[in-house]
Amino acid sequence: MVLKLPNPTIYVIPKEMFDRDRGVNLAEVEFPAYYNFFILNRKVRFVCTPCVEKRLRTVFRETLLGPEEVDLSLEFVTPSSKPLMPNLKR
Numbered sequence: 001m002v003l004k005l006p007n008p009t010i011y012v013i014p015k016e017m018f019d020r021d022r023g024v025n026l027a028e029v030e031f032p033a034y035y036n037f038f039i040l041n042r043k044v045r046f047v048c049t050p051c052v053e054k055r056l057r058t059v060f061r062e063t064l065l066g067p068e069e070v071d072l073s074l075e076f077v078t079p080s081s082k083p084l085m086p087n088l089k090r
Contacts, residue, residue, distance in 0.1 A: 007036055013056065014046035029056070030063055 017027035076085045
């Protein structure tokens, strides 16, 4: 962005999305995709395998809408027997 280069709209996602040796995410596409879509009003395309597509869809769904199921039972442990968990669905 600082270099004023155009933001790409096609991203090639490798089959292995994380390099364990270097500890690097090789498929960090959320920010560029959201920037293109919400700021520049452009769609992006991902070139990937069907398995990777499923994983990407899960990531995007969770970053936009949150997880499908939330288990907060371990987050709200109280000394009493009554849990003090908020009702997030409500």
